[in-house]
Amino acid sequence: xxxxxxxxxxxxxxxxxxKRTSPEDTAALSQRVEKLExxxxxxxxxxxxxxxxxxxxxxxxxxPANGARVVAKAxxxxxxxxxxxxxxxxAVKELGFGGLQGEHLVVxxxxxxxxxxxxxxxxxxxxxxxxxxxxxxxxxxxxxxRSVVDPxxxxxxxxxxxxxxxxxxxxxxxxxxxxxxxxxxxxGTDGLNEEELANLVSRDAMxxxxxxxxxxx
Amino acid sequence: xxRKTNPDISNMAPGTALPRKSGELVFHDRxxxxxxxxxxxLCEQGxxxxxxxxxxxxxxxxxxxxxxxVDHNSPGYYEHWLNSFERLLTEKxxxxxxxxxxxxxVK
Numbered sequence: 001x002x003x004x005x006x007x008x009x010x011x012x013x014x015x016x017x018x019k020r021t022s023p024e025d026t027a028a029l030s031q032r033v034e035k036l037e038x039x040x041x042x043x044x045x046x047x048x049x050x051x052x053x054x055x056x057x058x059x060x061x062x063x064p065a066n067g068a069r070v071v072a073k074a075x076x077x078x079x080x081x082x083x084x085x086x087x088x089x090x091a092v093k094e095l096g097f098g099g100l101q102g103e104h105l106v107v108x109x110x111x112x113x114x115x116x117x118x119x120x121x122x123x124x125x126x127x128x129x130x131x132x133x134x135x136x137x138x139x140x141x142x143x144x145x146r147s148v149v150d151p152x153x154x155x156x157x158x159x160x161x162x163x164x165x166x167x168x169x170x171x172x173x174x175x176x177x178x179x180x181x182x183x184x185x186x187x188g189t190d191g192l193n194e195e196e197l198a199n200l201v202s203r204d205a206m207x208x209x210x211x212x213x214x215x216x217x
Numbered sequence: 218x219x220r221k222t223n224p225d226i227s228n229m230a231p232g233t234a235l236p237r238k239s240g241e242l243v244f245h246d247r248x249x250x251x252x253x254x255x256x257x258x259l260c261e262q263g264x265x266x267x268x269x270x271x272x273x274x275x276x277x278x279x280x281x282x283x284x285x286x287v288d289h290n291s292p293g294y295y296e297h298w299l300n301s302f303e304r305l306l307t308e309k310x311x312x313x314x315x316x317x318x319x320x321x322x323v324k
Contacts, residue, residue, distance in 0.1 A: 015286035016236045016294035020245050033248040033299065037255060039312060045262065051254035058222050058257070059242050098228035129228075133241055 064203035066097045067130035067180060070107075071206065072197035075185045085109055088180065097129050105130065108171060109182045110208070115166050116181045117155065117208035119147040120173040127178035131206055138207065148172070158209040181208040189215050225267040226257060233274050236294050249295040256302045264309055273301035 021029060040046040070092055074081035084091035088105035092098075105127050108116040120126065121144050126134040137143050147154050151168045155161070162168065171179040183205040189197060192215060204210040229235065235253075236243040244250045260267050277300050283291030292300075306312040 015284060017238060017243055018286065018289075020289070021293060021296075026246055026248070029296065029299070030246065030248040033251045033255075036299075036303070036312075036317065037251055039316060040255060040259070043311070045264075045311070046255060046258055051251060051258065054254045054257060055242075055244075055250045058227065058253075096224055098224065128237075 064130075064132045064201075064206065065198070066092075066095075066132070067127075067203070067206045068198040068201035069194070070095060070097070070130060070180075071182055071201045071212075072194040074107075074182055075189075075197055076194055081182075084182065092130055103127075103175060104177050105180060106171075106177055107180050107182050108169070110184045110211075112184070113166060115155075115162055115168050115208065116179075117147060117151050117168060117170050118173060118179040118181060119144055119170060121145065121148060122172075122174075125173035125175065125178060127173075127180050130180055131203055135203065135207075155209060158204065160210055181206050183208075183212040186212050186214045223257070223260070223267060225271075226260075229271060233271055233278065244295075245293070249298075252295050252299045252302065256298065256305075259306075259311070264311060265305055270301060270305055273304050274298060277301050277304075 037046065037048065037051075041048055070084065073095065074084050080091065080094075083094070084107050088107040091107075092105060103125075108118075110116055120138075124134055124139040126138065128134070143154065147170055151170050152162060155168070173179055183201065185197075186200060189200070192200075196215075200213040200215065202210060202213060205212045227235070244253070256270060259265065260270060274297060277297040281292055281297065285291045285293060303312075303317045307314045307317065
């Protein structure tokens with residue numbers, strides 16, 4: 001990453017991120033919105049109590065649930081899986097998950113002989129449209145550096161001991177490419193539908209620090 | 218309550234996309250959250266399609282030549298948003314133009 005673009009690695013450029021209005025402007029704008037809101041409340045169009053909930057819905061609408069649905073679909077539809085591994089961005093868009101702003105989503109498949117692990121060694125690049133917000137540890141310097149040097153040790157810390165015969169591949173995310181792991185489908189899940197399968201797919205499994213959960217009793 | 222979000226709103230193209238940091242929506246002040254919620258609520262109620270709102274947002278943003286990342290006095294994203302929303306309310310006859318304050322301080 002070049003020194004001249006310290007933020008380019010982390011987020012798609014958005015010129016409005018740092019923008020803050022002066023206290024005077026903020027006060028004027030606050031009044032303007034309050035007046036507008038009361039006008040719409042008077043007209044019976046808006047219930048003030050629901051407004052915060054609506055914002056929260058949008059704030060939370062970046063769940064690993066999106067990624068889990070992608071994985072479940074790939075487990076049950078081999079043609080979809082093929083498209084997903086070939087062009088992750090296009091394949092998640094098929095399911096209505098966009099929001100990748102210029103970066104490409106690359107999906108890497110775990111098999112009985114290969115285990116994939118995703119990291120961003122420089123900062124915290126993360127495929128948030130499918131995985132939601134990154135966990136705190138994903139941004140830790142320890143995780144970022146150790147994943148490269150000692151990935152098996154990192155996986156052991158997460159409670160995953162892999163056989164020596166399984167190759168571990170580490171994928172370093174960047175501003176242009178975001179990675180997501182397609183975990184192996186757990187055994188004993190033949191009878192499950194897509195929704196039930198999606199429930200077995202945790203965020204951590206799609207980062208690659210865990211496997212998909214086994215089906216419950 | 219299990220509300221659904223509208224992907225047309227969540228996933229607008231670069232240029233009009235909601236400001237986000239690591240995927241998280243960025244609101245600097247409470248009025249920005251309220252302005253966001255009001256415009257989305259009226260769209261959910263079917264007063265307009267999101268595309269109509271977005272067209273206004275595009276034109277508001279394009280009519281402002283300043284680069285907000287350089288000129289911090291230029292309007293921010295949600296000021297454009299608010300202008301777009303008020304224009305749409307007037308056009309749709311939901312609010313009369315003279316009932317809106319349009320950026321002038323309320324005395």
